[in-house]
Amino acid sequence: MTHPPPLGMLAEVTHRCPLACPYCSNPVQLDRRSDELDTAAWLGVFEQAAALGVLQLHLSGGEPAARPDIVELTRGAAAAGLYTNLITSGIGLSAARLEALAGAGLDHVQLSWQDTDSANADEIAGFAGAYARKQETARAVIALGLPLTINVVVHRLNIGRVAEMAAAAHRAGARRIEIAHAQYYGWGLVNRAALLPTLDQVEAAHAAVARVRQELQPAILVDYVAPDHFSRWPKPCMNGWGRQSLNVTPRGKVLPCHAAETIPGLVFWNVREHPLREIWEASPAFTAFRGEAWMKEPCRSCPRKEIDFGGCRCQAFAWTGDAADADPACQHSPHHAALRAAVAAPRTDGLRYRRFSGAPAGPGG
Numbered sequence: 001m002t003h004p005p006p007l008g009m010l011a012e013v014t015h016r017c018p019l020a021c022p023y024c025s026n027p028v029q030l031d032r033r034s035d036e037l038d039t040a041a042w043l044g045v046f047e048q049a050a051a052l053g054v055l056q057l058h059l060s061g062g063e064p065a066a067r068p069d070i071v072e073l074t075r076g077a078a079a080a081g082l083y084t085n086l087i088t089s090g091i092g093l094s095a096a097r098l099e100a101l102a103g104a105g106l107d108h109v110q111l112s113w114q115d116t117d118s119a120n121a122d123e124i125a126g127f128a129g130a131y132a133r134k135q136e137t138a139r140a141v142i143a144l145g146l147p148l149t150i151n152v153v154v155h156r157l158n159i160g161r162v163a164e165m166a167a168a169a170h171r172a173g174a175r176r177i178e179i180a181h182a183q184y185y186g187w188g189l190v191n192r193a194a195l196l197p198t199l200d201q202v203e204a205a206h207a208a209v210a211r212v213r214q215e216l217q218p219a220i221l222v223d224y225v226a227p228d229h230f231s232r233w234p235k236p237c238m239n240g241w242g243r244q245s246l247n248v249t250p251r252g253k254v255l256p257c258h259a260a261e262t263i264p265g266l267v268f269w270n271v272r273e274h275p276l277r278e279i280w281e282a283s284p285a286f287t288a289f290r291g292e293a294w295m296k297e298p299c300r301s302c303p304r305k306e307i308d309f310g311g312c313r314c315q316a317f318a319w320t321g322d323a324a325d326a327d328p329a330c331q332h333s334p335h336h337a338a339l340r341a342a343v344a345a346p347r348t349d350g351l352r353y354r355r356f357s358g359a360p361a362g363p364g365g
């Protein structure tokens, strides 16, 4: 049986990255450079994605500019008819390289900021001088006339400055800022006790976002992803499993979401062995939680299942040991009280930075 095509594809072209952010969405076990798909393999995936119906390609990582062939990859994706969005740390992107990317057909740049306090930004990124380099990249993007989105992950260590971040993004010339609370899978889960904000901080951030939206929109669009740990309802994670998007890892595994590998027992097919269409329509991982047949109570009879699609499968597994359970962010989950207890627990100091296993611990690893 065929399934409606995905709208977007996230291509994690490498896990290599100069930054070491302790909430990185990459898995704790990172793919090595020697395992990465080569240029021809990626270009073939992009052509298959376009044929499948994908409209938007998000070139991501790690840091996609760590790939020497990123201009070639962008040119191939654009030639395939995909709208190309580069999701970047801004490190390793000279003005000349950005110009080459624009010439290759790049449509949009999404630049991460860690903070507007430069010392804290560098500390969170685990990279001295990151803040200044990111400002240079933003200027170069704007000078080329490319649309710019600033992406900020917020947590206990920067949440007090969401208004300043939105104002700074506006001054930098961005058309959009995405302020998203950290997600607690992978590296984020490792560092949850240090990163999770307090309820007071979250309420202040909600108010600050409402205020800056009044002040700055529509000159800059302020998107805000609220933290589900403080909610009574789960987020519609991925807009439903296997429903709108797919994620290709550096080594070619195709995942329904970036954290899907945290669910044991799922079998992920690889673009080295299967056509992308077959993976999307029929692979075991994509069909595991697609639709509603997998749902148990309380999701099965819940009228909100068409709004939140049962929430997040990865979060359900992390808290209950069964990915088919209700997301504990839902107030009807028997595990909701445990999630609330974690929110009420004392916070800790000290971060475990993203790094390849075997590398030294600490910032910049």
Ligand code: FES
Pocket: 185, 237, 238, 241, 257, 258, 259, 260, 311, 312, 313, 314, 315
């Ligand atoms: Fe995997 Fe939510 S992150 S379903």
